[in-house]
Amino acid sequence: MSKQYETVIGLEVHVELATKTKIFCSCSTEFGGAPNTHTCPVCTGMPGSLPVLNKQVVEYAIAVGLATNCTITQNCKFDRKNYFYPDNPQNYQISQLYLPICRNGSVEIETEAGKKSIGIHEIHMEEDAGKLIHDDWDDCSLVDFNRSGVPLIEIVSEPDMRSAEEVIAYLDKLRLIIQYLGASDCKLNEGSMRADVNLSVREVGATEFGTRTEMKNLNSFKAIARAIEAERERQIDLIESGEQVIQETRRWDDTKEYSYAMRSKEDAQDYRYFPDPDLVPVVISDAWLEDIRSRQPELRDEKMERYAKEYGIPEYDISIITNSKHLADIFEETVAICNNPKKVSNWLMVETMRLLKEHDMDPEDIRFSPANLAKLIHLTETKAINSSVAKEVFEQIFAENIDPEQYVEEKGLKTVNDEGALRSTIEKIVEANPQSVEDYRNGKKKAIGFLVGQTMKEMKGKADPGMINQILTEILEQ
Amino acid sequence: MDLLKLTAVELAKKIKAKEVTVMEATQAVLDQIDKVESQINSYVTVDREGALAKAKEVQKLIDDGTLTGPLAGVPVAIKDNMCTEGILTTCSSKILENFYPTYSAEAVCNLEKAGAVIIGKTNMDEFAMGSTTETSAYGITRNPWNTEHVPGGSSGGSCTAVAANECFFALGSDTGGSIRQPSSFCGVTGIKPTYGTISRYGLIAYGSSLDQIGPVAKDVTDCATILEVVSSYDKKDSTSVQREEYNFTEALVDDVKGMKIGIPKDYFGEGLDCEVKEAVLNAAKELEKKGAIIEEFELGLVDYAIPAYYVIAAAEASSNLARFDGVKYGYRSEDFDGLHSMYKTTRSQGFGAEVKRRIMLGSFVLSSGYYDAYYLKALKTKALIKQEFDKAFAKYDVILGPAAPTTAPKIGESLSDPIKMYLGDIYTISVNLAGLPGISVPCGVDSKGLPIGLQLIGDCFKEKNIIRAAYAYEKTREYVGPYDK
Numbered sequence: 006m007s008k009q010y011e012t013v014i015g016l017e018v019h020v021e022l023a024t025k026t027k028i029f030c031s032c033s034t035e036f037g038g039a040p041n042t043h044t045c046p047v048c049t050g051m052p053g054s055l056p057v058l059n060k061q062v063v064e065y066a067i068a069v070g071l072a073t074n075c076t077i078t079q080n081c082k083f084d085r086k087n088y089f090y091p092d093n094p095q096n097y098q099i100s101q102l103y104l105p106i107c108r109n110g111s112v113e114i115e116t117e118a119g120k121k122s123i124g125i126h127e128i129h130m131e132e133d134a135g136k137l138i139h140d141d142w143d144d145c146s147l148v149d150f151n152r153s154g155v156p157l158i159e160i161v162s163e164p165d166m167r168s169a170e171e172v173i174a175y176l177d178k179l180r181l182i183i184q185y186l187g188a189s190d191c192k193l194n195e196g197s198m199r200a201d202v203n204l205s206v207r208e209v210g211a212t213e214f215g216t217r218t219e220m221k222n223l224n225s226f227k228a229i230a231r232a233i234e235a236e237r238e239r240q241i242d243l244i245e246s247g248e249q250v251i252q253e254t255r256r257w258d259d260t261k262e263y264s265y266a267m268r269s270k271e272d273a274q275d276y277r278y279f280p281d282p283d284l285v286p287v288v289i290s291d292a293w294l295e296d297i298r299s300r301q302p303e304l305r306d307e308k309m310e311r312y313a314k315e316y317g318i319p320e321y322d323i324s325i326i327t328n329s330k331h332l333a334d335i336f337e338e339t340v341a342i343c344n345n346p347k348k349v350s351n352w353l354m355v356e357t358m359r360l361l362k363e364h365d366m367d368p369e370d371i372r373f374s375p376a377n378l379a380k381l382i383h384l385t386e387t388k389a390i391n392s393s394v395a396k397e398v399f400e401q402i403f404a405e406n407i408d409p410e411q412y413v414e415e416k417g418l419k420t421v422n423d424e425g426a427l428r429s430t431i432e433k434i435v436e437a438n439p440q441s442v443e444d445y446r447n448g449k450k451k452a453i454g455f456l457v458g459q460t461m462k463e464m465k466g467k468a469d470p471g472m473i474n475q476i477l478t479e480i481l482e483q
Numbered sequence: 484m485d486l487l488k489l490t491a492v493e494l495a496k497k498i499k500a501k502e503v504t505v506m507e508a509t510q511a512v513l514d515q516i517d518k519v520e521s522q523i524n525s526y527v528t529v530d531r532e533g534a535l536a537k538a539k540e541v542q543k544l545i546d547d548g549t550l551t552g553p554l555a556g557v558p559v560a561i562k563d564n565m566c567t568e569g570i571l572t573t574c575s576s577k578i579l580e581n582f583y584p585t586y587s588a589e590a591v592c593n594l595e596k597a598g599a600v601i602i603g604k605t606n607m608d609e610f611a612m613g614s615t616t617e618t619s620a621y622g623i624t625r626n627p628w629n630t631e632h633v634p635g636g637s638s639g640g641s642c643t644a645v646a647a648n649e650c651f652f653a654l655g656s657d658t659g660g661s662i663r664q665p666s667s668f669c670g671v672t673g674i675k676p677t678y679g680t681i682s683r684y685g686l687i688a689y690g691s692s693l694d695q696i697g698p699v700a701k702d703v704t705d706c707a708t709i710l711e712v713v714s715s716y717d718k719k720d721s722t723s724v725q726r727e728e729y730n731f732t733e734a735l736v737d738d739v740k741g742m743k744i745g746i747p748k749d750y751f752g753e754g755l756d757c758e759v760k761e762a763v764l765n766a767a768k769e770l771e772k773k774g775a776i777i778e779e780f781e782l783g784l785v786d787y788a789i790p791a792y793y794v795i796a797a798a799e800a801s802s803n804l805a806r807f808d809g810v811k812y813g814y815r816s817e818d819f820d821g822l823h824s825m826y827k828t829t830r831s832q833g834f835g836a837e838v839k840r841r842i843m844l845g846s847f848v849l850s851s852g853y854y855d856a857y858y859l860k861a862l863k864t865k866a867l868i869k870q871e872f873d874k875a876f877a878k879y880d881v882i883l884g885p886a887a888p889t890t891a892p893k894i895g896e897s898l899s900d901p902i903k904m905y906l907g908d909i910y911t912i913s914v915n916l917a918g919l920p921g922i923s924v925p926c927g928v929d930s931k932g933l934p935i936g937l938q939l940i941g942d943c944f945k946e947k948n949i950i951r952a953a954y955a956y957e958k959t960r961e962y963v964g965p966y967d968k
Contacts, residue, residue, distance in 0.1 A: 046585065050806045050811065051566075051584070051585065051811075051812070052566065052572070052574075052579070052582070052584070052687040052806065052807075052812075053566045053584070053588060053683075053684065053685040053686055053687045054684070055683060055684050055720050056721065057718065057719060057720075057721050058721065085802050087802050087805060087849070089805065089808065089823075091808075091822070094810075095806045096805035096808055097805055148810070148811075275850050275851050277846060277851075277854075278849075278854075279798060279799075279802070279854070282690075282691035282722075282799055283688075283691050283721060284721050285721050285722060
């Protein structure tokens with residue numbers, strides 16, 4: 006490859022909003038449920054049914070728009086996107102084309118190369134489609150409309166990204182903003198966040214964009230990174246061999262690490278967008294906008310700053326803890342009870358992370374209560390249990406959210422703080438191990454480790470190792 | 484006493500006074516249907532069993548004092564584009580030949596709550612597209628005044644059912660004149676209220692921004708009463724309007740002294756039948772005699788209403804009718820190979836010619852490259868037409884004119900020339916574009932003995948003005964039905 010190429014990437018990100026009910030009817034958005042049980046005449050496109058906008062959808066869309074520095078369209082409208090497909094019961098999707106709710110925003114991302122602003126062209130609200138299920142047994146297709154009408158926002162970026170690293174940073178930024186707002190859980194693998202990648206390449210220094218393709222079916226950050234790399238290579242190969250890149254939609258197959266064309270621009274459909282006459286324009290008053298603005302929660306960047314000031318924990322810890330809204334919530338709630346940020350941070354950074362990794366879980370999946378973690382910290386601080394017992398107890402908290410005080414009591418794990426009892430046990434151990442005692446006295450100071458271990462064994466682990474050490478040293482030095 | 488000659492309000496009073504039972508009234512209507520339906524074909528579905536069962540139930544509720552309203556026990560016919568739970572609802576289309584809705588339209592629910600007894604579903608132009616009730620997949624409906632003639636449309640079946648005493652009143656829908664024009668052709672009274680007055684929830688959409696349900700009955704009193712019962716703010720319909728008041732019957736006063744009535748010159752030019760013109764102007768004179776101030780004026784933009792309407796209504800229809808695809812309900816062709824073939828054959832076989840014509844027209848005007856030139860321009864025209872009416876209503880309480888340029892044409896004459904048929908909507912269409920209320924009241928017959936309709940148009944939310952004017956005019960003449968000759 007003689008020439009230098011630059012990759013130009015823009016993203017269309019669909020996010021399922023966390024409303025309790027659908028965007029145009031009062032059916033539940035809950036996941037699962039037997040097919041077609043969360044449905045009504047509206048979300049199954051029955052003749053004569055009419056949509057009524059769920060206000061919460063507008064509030065979430067505005068909240069995301071404000072957090073991404075967008076201008077809010079205070080008089081926005083819904084349009085119909087017309088196309089035939091059986092998962093779409095009306096054969097049109099209610100979306101926004103002409104007057105999307107948010108426009109002209111940006112978010113700042115940080116990569117190894119430094120900070121960079123990524124433009125957001127627009128954010129619009131729309132409804133999700135149902136799901137087609139092919140029944141191989143009967144050789145027929147069935148439709149489940151439970152997801153039909155689940156609210157989505159589509160965040161369309163400007164073509165401002167130049168690498169997979171930037172794309173991941175941008176997606177992660179969006180995920181964090183939206184999770185912090187509580188507008189969605191943004192899980193790529195579960196489909197509550199979906200990204201389509203628009204990619205083109207051009208020679209470094211060129212001012213015009215190359216022909217772009219759109220890549221669909223990207224279900225993880227890793228898949229996105231692989232797909233970007235593969236598509237970049239594919240387009241450069243085409244150009245280098247004198248061929249042209251065709252504007253088309255491609256589907257990524259992550260197991261084969263290969264994409265194939267779904268449809269080209271020539272057979273792109275004319276969606277015949279027009280304003281939906283069943284819905285009235287959404288008028289967002291200044292007062293409503295201000296109300297939403299005033300209710301905006303603290304976002305990650307603000308939180309990071311505050312943690313540094315308020316808790317004095319290392320920057321690295323802060324970045325890990327705030328990388329999940331859920332984890333940050335646990336941190337703050339635990340600190341509020343035990344007032345020991347450093348210890349809380351340690352439990353989250355070390356043991357929690359280890360267990361998450363071990364069980365292949367996300368921080369979002371943590372189910373233990375801050376109260377139980379606070380109790381555990383209290384037990385260790387008062388030396389009621391030693392650190393190895395604490396780890397064992399924490400595993401139980403992590404797995405089943407047990408009450409550590411009760412657990413320690415029931416299992417009899419409390420440290421024996423009776424110095425007399427401990428001293429007599431140590432004396433017995435010293436008597437029974439003359440060799441080790443002699444070694445120690447001959448300068449092999451390490452021999453004390455064996456004696457501590459023997460004592461701990463005798464005490465069934467319920468002793469404070471510091472105290473054992475102290476008493477042992479006292480006896481041996483005599 | 485000839486029960487069938489009673490108006491809906493008169494019948495309800497007699498039922499309340501225990502002079503007539505609900506069962507007797509229902510049976511009388513069913514007998515009349517047996518007698519005339521073979522010549523008229525007002526109904527797609529007559530729900531005999533349902534109606535008789537309902538009659539019994541309603542009678543009990545009247546007897547125990549639960550139902551006291553002005554329509555309790557009165558048999559009603561519903562246009563077949565309104566959903567009725569468990570009763571076949573076809574829109575007079577093959578594509579819904581087997582569609583039994585799981586819910587009832589809000590307007591129908593309001594009637595049922597008031598104790599009206601649903602007799603059946605009336606024939607119409609397929610999906611309300613047409614002005615003659617000849618495009619129905621279930622046969623044409625004939626005008627009871629002369630069965631060689633059409634009843635008008637698209638609510639033809641509702642109007643003939645009222646005129647031929649096959650019900651005591653009916654619900655129709657009006658997108659471009661579909662209540663007022665057939666009311667005029669059949670010698671009955673019909674109101675299209677202000678857009679947003681009656682919930683569209685459960686009305687199978689044709690042109691969503693123009694569709695309104697309205698009453699069809701023998702006189703103005705009935706229409707005002709029905710409108711009062713059926714109207715409601717409905718949060719299931721985003722375009723429904725919370726009105727300050729719904730007491731339309733308060734306007735049933737024989738007094739038009741000082742009422743300012745404007746006559747648009749543009750409604751009396753070329754294309755208007757001489758006999759229709761004379762009858763309408765005579766009606767204006769009657770109102771003048773009663774003290775109304777009549778004045779001619781220029782409305783403007785009248786010629787632009789029809790093209791604007793056909794662009795907007797067809798555009799919305801092309802999208803509204805997309806859901807009829809053979810996947811979820813209704814007709815599905817048996818002759819297909821794969822999904823797209825299923826869509827194509829189902830829709831080719833399921834829709835009639837006029838519906839296809841409008842779907843194609845609508846798809847065309849919305850397609851990329853044409854949207855601005857057609858659809859957007861039509862929306863702008865619509866706004867300008869509304870402004871013309873605003874100017875007129877700054878001066879007048881009511882606008883008076885014909886409901887249609889002619890009396891009912893002969894069967895078969897209109898469909899051969901769709902453009903001519905479209906032009907027949909000239910006086911009614913702008914009312915829908917501007918969202919205004921309009922009423923059609925009988926004002927005589929022509930030399931062929933066919934009824935002529937007077938149209939009165941009011942400003943938005945001013946139904947009371949047109950009801951008052953129509954009521955005062957109605958008092959100057961007797962109601963004559965097709966069988967009273």
